[in-house]
Amino acid sequence: MTIAIVCIAGVGLVAAVVLAVADKYLSVxxxxxxxxxxxxxxxxNCGGCGFPGCDGYARALVAGTAPNxxxxxxxxxxxxAVAKILGVEAASTERRVALVKCCGTRSEAIRVGDYNGxxxxxxxxxxxxxxxxxxxxxxxxxxxxxxxxxxxxxIADGLAKVDKRLCIGCGKCVAVCPKKLIELVPASATVHVLxxxxxxxxxxxxxxxxxxxxxxLCEKNSGGKEAGHFVFQGFLAKVNYANPPEDEQIVxxxxxxxxxxxxxxxxxx
Amino acid sequence: xxxxKSQFKFAGxxxxxxxxxxAREQPIERLPLPSELVISMSQHLGAPAKxxxxxxxxxxxxxxxxxxxxxxxxxxxxxxxxxxxxxxxxLGPAGAxxxxxxxxxxxxxxxxxxxxxxxxxxxxxxxRSASREELLKRVEEAGxxxxxxxxFPTAVKLNPPPGKRCEYLILNGAECEPYLTAxxxxxxxxxxxIRLGVEIMRKxxxxxxxxxxxxxxxxxxxxxxxxxFADIDGNVEIVVLSVLYPQGSEKHQIFATVGRVVPExxxxxxxxxxxxxxxxxxxxxxxxxxxxEPLLERVTTVSGDAVAEPKNVLAPCGxxxxxxxxxxxxxxxxxxxVVSGGTMMGFAVSTLEIPTTKTTSGLLLLSGKKVFxxxxxxxxxxxxxxxxxPMGLNPALISKAxxxxxxxxxxxxHVMSCIECGACSFGCPAYRTITQSCRRAKxxxxxxxxxxxxxxxxxxNK
Numbered sequence: 010m011t012i013a014i015v016c017i018a019g020v021g022l023v024a025a026v027v028l029a030v031a032d033k034y035l036s037v038x039x040x041x042x043x044x045x046x047x048x049x050x051x052x053x054n055c056g057g058c059g060f061p062g063c064d065g066y067a068r069a070l071v072a073g074t075a076p077n078x079x080x081x082x083x084x085x086x087x088x089x090a091v092a093k094i095l096g097v098e099a100a101s102t103e104r105r106v107a108l109v110k111c112c113g114t115r116s117e118a119i120r121v122g123d124y125n126g127x128x129x130x131x132x133x134x135x136x137x138x139x140x141x142x143x144x145x146x147x148x149x150x151x152x153x154x155x156x157x158x159x160x161x162x163x164i165a166d167g168l169a170k171v172d173k174r175l176c177i178g179c180g181k182c183v184a185v186c187p188k189k190l191i192e193l194v195p196a197s198a199t200v201h202v203l204x205x206x207x208x209x210x211x212x213x214x215x216x217x218x219x220x221x222x223x224x225x226l227c228e229k230n231s232g233g234k235e236a237g238h239f240v241f242q243g244f245l246a247k248v249n250y251a252n253p254p255e256d257e258q259i260v261x262x263x264x265x266x267x268x269x270x271x272x273x274x275x276x277x278x
Numbered sequence: 279x280x281x282x283k284s285q286f287k288f289a290g291x292x293x294x295x296x297x298x299x300x301a302r303e304q305p306i307e308r309l310p311l312p313s314e315l316v317i318s319m320s321q322h323l324g325a326p327a328k329x330x331x332x333x334x335x336x337x338x339x340x341x342x343x344x345x346x347x348x349x350x351x352x353x354x355x356x357x358x359x360x361x362x363x364x365x366x367x368x369l370g371p372a373g374a375x376x377x378x379x380x381x382x383x384x385x386x387x388x389x390x391x392x393x394x395x396x397x398x399x400x401x402x403x404x405x406r407s408a409s410r411e412e413l414l415k416r417v418e419e420a421g422x423x424x425x426x427x428x429x430f431p432t433a434v435k436l437n438p439p440p441g442k443r444c445e446y447l448i449l450n451g452a453e454c455e456p457y458l459t460a461x462x463x464x465x466x467x468x469x470x471x472i473r474l475g476v477e478i479m480r481k482x483x484x485x486x487x488x489x490x491x492x493x494x495x496x497x498x499x500x501x502x503x504x505x506x507f508a509d510i511d512g513n514v515e516i517v518v519l520s521v522l523y524p525q526g527s528e529k530h531q532i533f534a535t536v537g538r539v540v541p542e543x544x545x546x547x548x549x550x551x552x553x554x555x556x557x558x559x560x561x562x563x564x565x566x567x568x569x570x571e572p573l574l575e576r577v578t579t580v581s582g583d584a585v586a587e588p589k590n591v592l593a594p595c596g597x598x599x600x601x602x603x604x605x606x607x608x609x610x611x612x613x614x615x616v617v618s619g620g621t622m623m624g625f626a627v628s629t630l631e632i633p634t635t636k637t638t639s640g641l642l643l644l645s646g647k648k649v650f651x652x653x654x655x656x657x658x659x660x661x662x663x664x665x666x667x668p669m670g671l672n673p674a675l676i677s678k679a680x681x682x683x684x685x686x687x688x689x690x691x692h693v694m695s696c697i698e699c700g701a702c703s704f705g706c707p708a709y710r711t712i713t714q715s716c717r718r719a720k721x722x723x724x725x726x727x728x729x730x731x732x733x734x735x736x737x738x739n740k
Contacts, residue, residue, distance in 0.1 A: 121628035125653065126711045127680075132718045137627045138373035155683065 042071050042094055049090040051083045055158045057179025070095065081105060081178035081193075105178040105193040107162070107171045111147035112203035112267055115167040117218040118143055129155070134187035142216030145188060145206040153182035153191060170272075198253040200260060202227070204267040207243030213265075221245050221267045230259040279507045281500065281516040284491075286537045288530045290668035291522040292701045294456050294622060296495070301581045301588040302459045306467055308592045309605050311358055311395070313384050315596035316368055316633035317343060320376035322423035323430045324350030329377050335362045336387060340399030340572055343379055346418070352431045353421045357574045357594035359393050361385040371618035371625045371632055378633065381596070398570035405478045405567050413482050413567060420566035421636075422573045426450055426461075426526070426556035427619060429637040432563070435555070436482050438548045444483040445551035446536050449476065449490040449560060451499065452519055452526035455620025458640040460577040461557050463590045465492070465499035468561050469506035475560035478567050480512070483553060487513035489535040495521045523622060524699040528554045530668055543694050558639075573636055580606045584613040584643035593634060599641055600630035613643035622700045652709035663702035663712055669695050673702035673712045680715035685726075688719035696720065 046067035053063070058079040060066040069075035070091060077097055078088045084104050092098060124133055124140035130152035133139045139148045149167035154160075161175035162182060171182075173196060183191045190205040202221060206213050210222030223244030231238045231254040238254035240247050248254065260268040320326035327344030337343055337356040344354030360381035368378035386392060403416055418433035438444055449472070453461040465472065476488055490507075492500050503516055517535045519525050528547055529540045531554055538550040547554055558576060565571040574594055581588040586607030593602060599616070603609065617624040618632065619640055634641075663673035672691055679687035693716050702712040 122626070123651070125651070126714050127654075127718065129718065131721065132714055135373055135717060135721070136714075137371070137625060138369055138375070140628065144369060144375065 040071050043067050045094050046070050046091055049083075049094060050080060050087060051177075053082045053158060053177060053179075055082055055177060055179035056181065057081045057177065081180070104196040106173050106176040106196045107153075107178065107180075107182050107191050108194045108201055108272070109147055109153075109162075109169045109171060110190045110192060110201070110203055110205045111145075111168060111188075112219050112269065112272070113141070113143060113146045113168070113217045115149075118146055118167075118220075119216055131185070131187045139188075143206055143213070143220065145190065145208075146217065146220075147188065147190060152185045152187070156181045156185045173271075194248075194250050195253070198248065198250055199271045200248060200254045200257060201269050201272055202239075202246050202248055202267060203269050203272060204245060204265070207245040209244050213244070219267045220265060222265050224264060227254075227259050227263055227268060230262050231256055279504075279510050279514045279516070281504060281518060284517050284519045284534045286534050287520060287522075288533050288668055289670060290666055290701065291524065291530075292666050292704050293521075294523055294704060297457050297581075298459050298462070298495075300457065300583075301579050301590055302462060304459075304463075304589045306463050306577050306590045306592050308395075309594070309597060309602070311383055311594065312597050312601040313382070314363075314598065315357055315360065315381040315383055315594060316378050316598060317354060317357060317381060317596040318368060318370060318376050318378045318633060318635055319344045319354055320370060320374075321354060321429065321595065321635035321637065322352045323428055324348060324352075326376055327351060327354045329365055329379065331362050331365070331379060333362050333365055336360070336385065337362060337379075337381065338387070339393035339395075339397070340574065342421075350431055350434060352423045352433070353419065355399075355421050355572050355574060356381065357596050358383045358395075359385075359387060369629070369632055370635070371627055371638070373625070396571070399572055400566070400570035402570040403567045405474075405481060408567070410482055410484075413478060416567055417482075417563055420562070420572040422559060422562050422566060423636055424556055425558035425562065425573075425576060425637060425639070427623065427637055427639060429635070432555070432559055435548075435553055436479065438483075438553070442548050443551060444486045444548065444553045446532075446553070447476070447479055447483055447486045447488045448531055448535055448552055448554045449488070449557055450526055450528070450531055450554055451490060451492040451496070451503075451557045452531060453496075454493060454521075454523045454526040455622055455624075455640070456523075457581045457642050458579045458620050459581070460579045460590055460639050462496055462499055464558055464561055464577055465496070466502050469502040471561045471564045472503065472557055473506045473510065474568060475562075475564035476507075476514075477510075478563055479555065479560065485512070486553070488515070490514070490516045491519055491525075491531050491535050492516060493519050493521050493525055523701065524668055524697070527668065527697050527699060529697065542692065576634075576636060576638070578602065578634055578638050579640040580643075581640065582613070582617075582642040582644045583648055584609055584611050584645040586610045595636050595638075596633045598631055598633050599627070602634070602641055603630060603643065609643060611645045614646040614649040615644045617642040617644065622704065623698065654710050655708040657710060658708055660707060662705045662707065666701040666705050668699060668701060669697060671696060673716065676719060677702075677710055677712040677715040680719050685719050685722045688716075689723055693719045694723060 050063040058066045119142040120140045121142045122140045128150050130148045130150040133148050133150050138144045147168050151164045153169050154162040159175045161172045204221035206220050213220035228239045240249050257270045260270050325348035328347045331343050339358050341356045342353050343356050346353045360383040363382045364380040367375040422432040423429040451465050519534050532552045562573045577592050580602050589606045616627050618627050676688045676691050676693050696716040700713045
């Protein structure tokens with residue numbers, strides 16, 4: 010009994026000495042600002058900044074290898090807080106949200122086949138380009154919704170929709186979409202073109218009732234080419250988000266009915 | 279030359295209904311030139327060819343319209359005379375869009391005579407006196423890629439990297455895919471051409487032993503090959519394989535003929551001293567060298583119970599599926615599913631506007647009777663897919679990992695070794711889309727590796 014107590018106490022004493030010495034000579038000094046910056050970041054660990062989680066971004070910020078303001082989730086307030094800790098200038102970030110550039114619902118866009126494979130857009134796209142007649146359009150199998158860290162995307166009527174209030178603009182959905190039709194747009198922009206098909210009008214019309222035909226009417230109605238509110242890719246109008254149109258009247262004048270005022274899905278959750 | 283029975287049998291495999299009787303007695307028929315051809319720049323594995331023509335150009339049969347673009351790539355030649363109507367992205371059978379040239383073949387050339395359908399394009403070579411380099415160059419400039427399905431550039435395959443030697447040249451005549459009979463007809467009708475191709479390839483590869491692998495259910499083809507190869511010298515054997523899917527898979531064929539096992543990717547057959555070529559490719563090599571005829575047309579089986587007259591059609595690359603179906607008497611009944619390739623590994627397509635490529639071995643129109651509508655259920659852990667998998671993987675584990683979006687677990691389960699043969703999905707009693715899961719995991723892993731490479735390259739540039 011006594012021997013056991015002495016042995017255990019002895020082992021304990023030796024271990025304590027080893028630990029004490031190790032603490033003194035082997036300790037790693039960590040910049041205390043890393044902890045402070047991590048606390049100032051939103052803690053969503055969404056990865057939208059391109060670093061592994063908020064901690065990874067904080068380390069890069071303190072090391073000076075990452076620009077302040079890359080955190081879409083935290084926005085301006087976060088950038089200002091980080092700026093205060095690190096003593097650098099706060100970069101102004103405009104809040105950006107994801108926009109699904111397709112409005113071809115099941116009733117508007119034709120489906121050319123029955124797809125009954127795995128419910129994932131990337132898999133569906135590998136199968137003859139997907140079951141949608143329009144090979145540029147949203148397949149609606151929810152690859153974006155599955156990666157969204159904030160549950161901001163829902164699928165309704167074969168189409169993904171983003172809840173603007175929940176979206177933190179991390180861009181994960183942009184990367185995962187096989188059709189590359191999700192774009193991060195300024196949250197303040199209200200007029201959008203909800204189509205991704207650059208084909209000629211008749212070809213678009215064959216597969217979708219609400220596809221952009223490239224008629225340039227939106228451009229004409231918003232002050233012409235000089236105003237620069239739209240850019241065209243093939244036969245597809247795209248809003249120039251550096252200079253977005255403000256006149257919401259042009260939406261109703263779109264003959265293809267592929268434009269929308271603030272299409273962000275606002276209900277639910 | 280002798281005929282032997284295969285000494286090796288791989289584990290796994292399945293026995294799908296072959297349904298080959300629909301087209302197997304149909305001799306190869308040449309398709310009259312369609313009025314429009316759609317020539318894709320991505321008919322092979324690797325980098326798509328670079329388009330060299332523009333709208334309004336008149337191209338001649340055999341003219342190079344797509345330039346070889348990289349090491350793993352082949353050139354694309356016009357399959358017929360015609361005027362370029364459009365250069366645009368067109369949907370391919372696998373669902374990806376690629377640059378393609380739309381040719382109007384009804385336009386006559388401004389000067390000179392229209393090209394004859396079998397006029398030589400390149401000067402014919404005498405393979406006995408030509409050097410190895412000349413022959414290799416000919417294979418490359420003829421735009422030949424593997425015609426079995428994957429479309430690997432043949433000139434790359436026939437030129438093993440330094441330090442690696444080809445000991446066995448294996449001819450793939452298994453054709454284990456249901457419905458398809460194109461290779462069978464080629465073996466039956468063109469056995470002397472196959473022999474010539476073998477002699478040319480033997481010269482290019484430095485005299486390897488030759489194994490011709492044919493499944494036991496094609497006795498007529500075996501007899502035709504025996505006759506053609508009767509007086510060939512050197513180590514040549516016809517290996518009769520047991521009837522089992524996927525006997526035509528490159529790795530399984532190597533095992534079945536010479537008993538060697540190809541290690542996990544990125545190892546290639548050449549790492550175990552083997553080169554496997556489809557019999558169709560061998561004929562293309564013979565034509566390219568002896569006749570100076572590049573790869574411009576191929577035999578495609580048009581079959582299925584929804585086609586009026588199933589046929590083996592010799593059609594120019596770039597023929598639209600709709601033209602093939604029309605040539606075969608049109609649709610007997612409305613097809614419920616159209617498959618490009620065989621039923622096990624082929625791609626379901628949603629339109630007949632897709633053009634054939636150098637790798638289109640079949641086009642199947644299946645009626646509602648042959649197409650099974652299913653809903654996937656939960657895995658019941660029966661283990662049937664484990665028994666079916668010819669690669670010895672655990673498909674159930676992989677598919678469950680992919681369902682849970684755990685690609686890392688799928689990678690740990692060696693999903694990269696999956697050959698996507700479809701044997702697992704074929705027997706699954708819960709109708710799980712296991713092969714699709716594997717394909718998805720492989721795509722994600724490849725995308726991740728590509729992203730890592732790009733990142734490393736960017737860091738190196740900095």
